[in-house]
Amino acid sequence: MSSQPSAGASANFAPPFRASGARVIAIGRAGAEIAAALQETGTTGFTYAVVDSDGSAIESTAFPEKLFVGARLTRGFGAGGDPELARTAADEETPAIRGLCQGYPLIFIVAGLGGGSGTGIAPVVARIARETGASVFAFVTAPFDCEGTRRQQQALLGLHRLKTVADGVLCLPNEKLLLLSDDRTTLVDAFRSGREHLRDAVLCIWGLLTRPGLLGVSFADICSVLRGPNQESAFARVMVSGPDRSDRAMAALLNHPLLTHGDTLRRAESLLVSFRAGHDLGMGEIRRIMDELTSKSDGARVVVGAEIRDQADTELTISVMASTRQMVLHEPVENPVADRSSNLLAADNLPARDVESGPARTARRLAPPAPNLTPELADQLLSQSPGGRRSGRKKPQQVPLPFEVVTKGRFEKCEPTVRRGNNLDQPTYLRRGIILN
């Protein structure tokens, strides 16, 4: 650990998290609501602060510490869904934000991504918080699909920015919550359910860090699951009680919409499973559940924590945090031709095609140069989209680009050095998810 950057230094403070408490910084209206949900649970150890660019919203929150950003830029009317504006506004208030973070070794950021304030301010706060030496975990929601693609794009961008600066990010896409509900679910309920999930996640992390469990989970363990720009993390919690609770818990987990019905488990690279129950928690139960989970997520790194509550209740709570590797860095492309045809050529300007459809093609104003295709390549391309041409022209589709494009650089022409599933051509710091800031 000696070569770890600043996170390593702050990890030295890990044990006294309990004494110092954690700072919860709520950003935007959604953030304030999540913080309110947290406060309702009555958990001790949290000090709340709200940061918003909307003057009226911040007035209405009940938290004592408030920071209003953008007095000059937004004149108090909020960022109007523009993250850049909110970001600039937050940048101007750097000293004040630093003041909010100072003295807390652990900072939780809660926000709703997609709008202006949450998306723009959260990464700034995370960066400043880390600069003060704190460990930063962010818990955010992503908007519903029906809120429009623009908000989705903004949320993705904000999430990515957040991931590159925070120690750990847990994102809950609201869309997945719809799977939990039905048509009669009210709007209020839908949003409340999202808040509650995030609240549970915060409480779960806080509990793991502060309550000495039977099977302890260290700060580094949590970071290993949540840290890194490559990770996509999911959180699910099930509570069961009564007889054969382990079987029902397992069934609930495997069908949990937030784990995409077990698919997340299959792709998971690391798993954090935390048990919480009374004294009657059996070794057999843990083993059964862990066996099932590890068999589902083959090869994943698994961290197990267990906590025994004093109350004599029969309820068993299982929290699962799974992180899947999202970014695919220069994996060998199996069929580069297929790849190119779908992205670049868009089945639109093949020389071979003129032969087929005759010379009467309307000239485009901007004609791209004909690609250099050998006859074999062209044949291959044509055979890949049989009949595609006759059924009308396909609209070229703009595919989303991967978040972090790491070029092969010098190693373009040689085979990747892969050792035990790790591509060693990728920078070590990226593979280990170490944040440079």
Added chain:
Amino acid sequence: MFDLRFLERRPLIVGLEIGTAKVCAMVGEINAEGALTIIGIGQSPSRGVRKGEIVEPALAEEDVRAALSEAEHSADVEIRSVYLGVSGGHVVGFNNRGVQPIVSRDREIGEDDVNDVIRNAKAINIPAEHYVVHAIRQHFSVDDQDEIRDPVGMIGGRLEVEMHVIHGRTNRFQNAIRLVKGMHLEVEDIVFNGLASALGILTAEQKELGALVIDLGAGATEYVVYARGVVKHTGVLAVGGDHVSQDIALGLKVPQGRAEKLKFEHGDAIFDESAKGLTHTPPHELGLPERPLNIEHLRCVMSLRLQETFEIIREEVEEAGWLNQLRGGVFICGGGARVPRILELAERVFELPAFPGHARGISGLASALDQPEFSTAIGLVKFGAGQARKKNNRGSLRRLASWSPARIFSNLI
């Protein structure tokens, strides 16, 4: 005893290393006393090689030509044949055992028995497209009597030999061989680069004590374990200085060439408190203001990569069971040996004393012998000298696929 006609006929031994960062040709000569002297060096920056393997033959050929012609000028000789160093991630080494019953009536072990047992040990299960670069005999044992160096003349019923076999893909080796042959040069033999470096650096005593030689090249890192006087383990990790530079280029968002420079000017193998908050503002070529570069990040990125490389090697050596036999320590050579505090990092990771690799037991151009980058090329010349002497001694020109390093040295000295 020394055959002067041999010197007249084959006076030169040339080692050619087609590396990822540079092509290096080293010209050696065996003088009248039988000692090896380096009389010339030629080198050229390499452009056609990645990870120790040729990817652009045309460029590589130009570079090899430049290096060889420089070597010819520098030594004032004409080069006709070379000992060619090979490397790459596909090269693997493993230990094998061969058994041969002694059937002669007096049960005395003869040369033929030794050759037979070695042939048995070489009849190994390697992939069809692989070629055995070296099959090095480690020890013989006669009827469970172990650690015999030379069994000829002993009496026994069963002769066994332990061999270390280094093999790799035939096609990849052929790329390099064909390139050299295309210049109308003869390839005397191909030699695994890691082995050549170890030959260049280690003394007989260090080999006996046990030593790990790590050649931190630009494209690949080769490592060789010597214990009880013989090669016990070899391997290549296709990660090298290029990876460090690329990491820096990505992490600091600078061009590869700048990263290369930063690595040596401001880099450090160990990341610690001393780097906190350091920045460096390089002068801009056009006189425009430049953004400052964060030295802390540079060292963090660099040390992570170097540490990982050492950790992988440690893992491999540990799994093979040789880590606790390395009483001589770790020797670092290759361009990576220039990274500040690399020895300290090696000491930390391997928990063994670490030393810079300097070529030994050879005389000649002092400038060449001091550089860690040249240990492979010098080792190639040493290997060649050993082979030449052996051929001369035995009067046979056939390729000797098996040789004992100890014997080469006893011949040399």
